[in-house]
Amino acid sequence: MHLLVLGLGYTASRVAAAFTALGGSVTAVRSQPGAGVLTLDSPELPGTIATATHILSSVPPARDGSDPVLAAHAAALAAAPAQWLGYLSSTGVYGNTDGAWVDETAPVGNGRRSARVAADLAWQALHPAVRVFRLPGIYGPGRSALDRVASGNAHRIDAPGHLFSRIHVDDIVQAVMASLTRGAPGVYNIADSLPATGNAVIEFACDLLSVPYPPIEPLDTPLLSQMARGFYAENRRIAATKMTRDLGVRLRYADYVQGLRGCLKDMDR
Incomplete structure (x- = not known):
């Protein structure tokens, strides 16, 4: 088995490691050129x-809205003899649902992530073996609410009722690896079972670290970037029943409580 990884970031690098652990070889394409670097x-x-x-x-859309991978290599990818192709997309394609649950049958294209929607749809149409994984907020070792709290960069925002889903990076890897041998090509939501407010997650992280909660800030606080404010304009809960049913995935971290406890153990090592 030979895996070509386009964009070796936080999540894809862990998929590559899992693939190697199965005995496969990996070729990675990076954004920065260098000696021996594709x-x-x-x-x-x-x-x-x-x-x-x-x-x-795992390459996101460029600033001009195009998918850099497809812009350069769509024809080669469409003709590829590969038995499996995967694209890491975003649940942002669903836009705002006012807190309602959404599964893979929900319409896309009604939110602020128009470039991601275009890339998502283009990858689906590219090749008969494509799996598109729609991911919510990704967290894990070195990239969780615990790290934001510890660094003093955690905020609680006055946005009552604003729910969003998340997923631990280890469970993304588990789902992607499961799809190598299970489940048909198509779209898969990858998310945990407990959508929650950002404040609840930050408060639990503070409890784990035994530090005070940060103050509640208004939505227009200068502490938030324009992009971060846009995040609060959309409210949805992601259903991942298809992941469980078709890929046979049983999450290692079923919710942020379990996930942050796992991250704390990693911080203590």
């Missing part, structure tokens, strides 16, 4: 696409 512009990349058995892209 980039999207590397002349040998089309040949690698043509020989990989598995291909995963």
